[in-house]
Amino acid sequence: MSFATVANFPRSPAELDPSWLHHTLTPFFPDLPPVRALQCERMGTGQMGHNVRVALEYDGSPGLAPHSLVCKFPSLDPMSRATGVALRSYEIETNFYRQVASRIQLPVPRCFFASCDPNTGHFLIVLEDVRGAEPGDQLASCTLAQARCAIDALAAIHAATWERPELASLEWLNRSNEERRAQVVQFFQAAVPGFLDRYASALEARHVRVLDEFLSLMPLWSELPRPPFALQHGDFRPDNLLFLRNRSSPYRTLVVDWQTASWGPPLADLAYFIGGAFEPDDRRRYEGDLLVFYWERLRRRGVRGVSFIRCVEDHSLYAFAGIVMAVAAAMLVERTPRGDHMFCTMFARHAQHVLDLQAFSVLEPRMVARLREHRSLE
Known part of the structure; x- marks a missing residue:
C-alpha cells in the first residue's frame, strides 16, 4: 500500500x-x-x-x-x-x-x-483493473451460480473479520453510537415523503404499506443489532461485484465500492443481497439453500458460536435494511433514469422480501424486549 x-x-x-x-x-x-x-x-x-x-x-x-x-x-x-x-x-x-x-x-x-x-x-x-471480470447488474438480477460465488466471497469477508477487536476499535468503522443512529433515523424519516411523492406511480400499495408500518418502528429497529459483529460492506449487491473468469485467485468474486463499510451484524449484508439480487420468484426458490450455503461457508472458515437458527432470525430482522437503503440513497444522490429504475426495483424487491419472510413478526418480539430494557434503565 x-x-x-x-x-x-x-x-x-x-x-x-x-x-x-x-x-x-x-x-x-x-x-x-x-x-x-x-x-x-x-x-x-x-x-x-x-x-x-x-x-x-x-x-x-x-x-x-x-x-x-x-x-x-x-x-x-x-x-x-x-x-x-x-x-x-x-x-x-x-x-x-x-x-x-x-x-x-x-x-x-x-x-x-x-x-x-x-x-x-x-x-x-x-x-x-480487473480485466475480463463480468460486472454484476442490479437490474438484470443474479444467476444462482453468481449468487453462490458472491455469498462465498461475503462469508470470506465476515469470517476473516469476525469479532476482531482491532477492527471494532476503529472509530471510522464502528460508528454505531446513539448520535449516529439518531442521524440515520432522522434522515430516513425525512426522506420518506419525498420518496413516496417522487415514485408514487411506480410503487405498489402493499409495498407502501410496509414502508408506512416500518417508519414508526425504525428508531427501535436501529437499536437492535447485537454481537457477534464483523466487517459489513453495507451495500452488498450485484452492481458492486466483479465475477471472475479464468483468473488465478482464491476467490471467484471481488467486491468493490466500500463507501458504506461499517462494523455490525454480518447477516445484514446477506439479507440485503438476497432480498435485492433476484426477482421475487427466483429469490423464493433459492433463498433457503443460499442461507444454508452461507452458514456452511462460515463454519468451513472457522466461525463458531452462531447457530443456523440465529442466521435465519437475523436474516429476517435485517430484511428491512434494503428498504432503508433504497429510500435514503434515492434522495441523496444525483437523479438519473437508471437510478430511478434501480431504486424503485430495489424498494419493491426488499418490501416484498419483508412480506414473504413475515419479518414484522420477527421484529416485534425483539422490539418488545428492547422496550423492556429501556424501562428497566429508567
Missing part, C-alpha cells in the same frame, strides 16, 4: 500525470520503466464517485506491472459529492483500503494508492 500526505495526490483525472503514476507504482514494481503516456475513459454507473480507467504506456517492458488501472475520484455531481462528504463515504472507503484491506486478505481488487482530504471531499483510490 502506498501512503501520501493529503496534499500529494491528483484531485481529478485531468491532474493525473505519468510521473505521478510511475512514482505510485514503483514501490510495487521496483524495476518499472517510466510511464510515457496515459489515457482516461469514464467507466461504471456509480453515482457517489467518478471512476475512470487509465490506460498506461511505458518506456520499455512493464513486466508484471499493470497496463491499465482504475482510479476513483469524488462524484462530479455537487449533491452526490456533498452527500459523500457528509456521510464520510470517501473517508470510509479510503480508510478501508489503507487500514483493513492492506492487512487482512479479502476478496477485493489490489489497491496501489488511497488518500483523502475529509474536509474538502477530495480523494483518490488507485486499484487494479
Whole structure:
C-alpha cells in the first residue's frame, strides 16, 4: 500500500500525470520503466464517485506491472459529492483500503494508492483493473451460480473479520453510537415523503404499506443489532461485484465500492443481497439453500458460536435494511433514469422480501424486549 500526505495526490483525472503514476507504482514494481503516456475513459454507473480507467504506456517492458488501472475520484455531481462528504463515504472507503484491506486478505481488487482530504471531499483510490471480470447488474438480477460465488466471497469477508477487536476499535468503522443512529433515523424519516411523492406511480400499495408500518418502528429497529459483529460492506449487491473468469485467485468474486463499510451484524449484508439480487420468484426458490450455503461457508472458515437458527432470525430482522437503503440513497444522490429504475426495483424487491419472510413478526418480539430494557434503565 502506498501512503501520501493529503496534499500529494491528483484531485481529478485531468491532474493525473505519468510521473505521478510511475512514482505510485514503483514501490510495487521496483524495476518499472517510466510511464510515457496515459489515457482516461469514464467507466461504471456509480453515482457517489467518478471512476475512470487509465490506460498506461511505458518506456520499455512493464513486466508484471499493470497496463491499465482504475482510479476513483469524488462524484462530479455537487449533491452526490456533498452527500459523500457528509456521510464520510470517501473517508470510509479510503480508510478501508489503507487500514483493513492492506492487512487482512479479502476478496477485493489490489489497491496501489488511497488518500483523502475529509474536509474538502477530495480523494483518490488507485486499484487494479480487473480485466475480463463480468460486472454484476442490479437490474438484470443474479444467476444462482453468481449468487453462490458472491455469498462465498461475503462469508470470506465476515469470517476473516469476525469479532476482531482491532477492527471494532476503529472509530471510522464502528460508528454505531446513539448520535449516529439518531442521524440515520432522522434522515430516513425525512426522506420518506419525498420518496413516496417522487415514485408514487411506480410503487405498489402493499409495498407502501410496509414502508408506512416500518417508519414508526425504525428508531427501535436501529437499536437492535447485537454481537457477534464483523466487517459489513453495507451495500452488498450485484452492481458492486466483479465475477471472475479464468483468473488465478482464491476467490471467484471481488467486491468493490466500500463507501458504506461499517462494523455490525454480518447477516445484514446477506439479507440485503438476497432480498435485492433476484426477482421475487427466483429469490423464493433459492433463498433457503443460499442461507444454508452461507452458514456452511462460515463454519468451513472457522466461525463458531452462531447457530443456523440465529442466521435465519437475523436474516429476517435485517430484511428491512434494503428498504432503508433504497429510500435514503434515492434522495441523496444525483437523479438519473437508471437510478430511478434501480431504486424503485430495489424498494419493491426488499418490501416484498419483508412480506414473504413475515419479518414484522420477527421484529416485534425483539422490539418488545428492547422496550423492556429501556424501562428497566429508567
